[in-house]
Amino acid sequence: TQLLEQSPQFLSIQEGENLTVYCNSSSVFSSLQWYRQEPGEGPVLLVTVVTGGEVKKLKRLTFQFGDARKDSSLHITAAQPGDTGLYLCAGYNAGGTSYGKLTFGQGTILTVHP
């Protein structure tokens, strides 16, 4: 069974602080996605990383895929209240099935206080 462990589960910080969310597994993934979900809404895709060691930046958010493609991190610089939400990572492995398997982590609930 493929598992994606996210840490921390909860994060409460002040506006302007930096933070990092981790997504770890013992399995190798073909690609990894990060989503943000706001209360009462569905997840929204932020980024997809596919190459080991890949780093992608989206304004104040930096995403990194581990060299071995088993882990990933999301770093937010100078967090804003608008960053508040549930952050989910999802790893994809084609495996032997026709549709592959997209495994979601449990999520990290981030609250940024003004």
Added chain:
Amino acid sequence: NAGVTQTPKFQVLKTGQSMTLQCAQDMNHNSMYWYRQDPGMGLRLIYYSASEGTTDKGEVPNGYNVSRLNKREFSLRLESAAPSQTSVYFCASSETHSRGRSKEYFGAGTRLSVL
């Protein structure tokens, strides 16, 4: 631009009752998905439809059935609801069935309670 629309937004059922969750997308996407989201467990795939006319089981299909009515619509049916099916259900769509690579667009969810 509505994207993915789910109805209803909230539903309370008694054990044994049946219901159908509706989903429609207006982006001309080929693939559609049904997920459930439970606290501490992330999202789990129930069923998916890679293209119009096809449906396949996901990770947790037991107790559910689906219908891909046309390219726009993909419904999820609970024939005899159980308390274990209390969850938030999300429908999603993507242009192609290239999971993990293609972008999936999610609806706002249906919050279902089974008493």
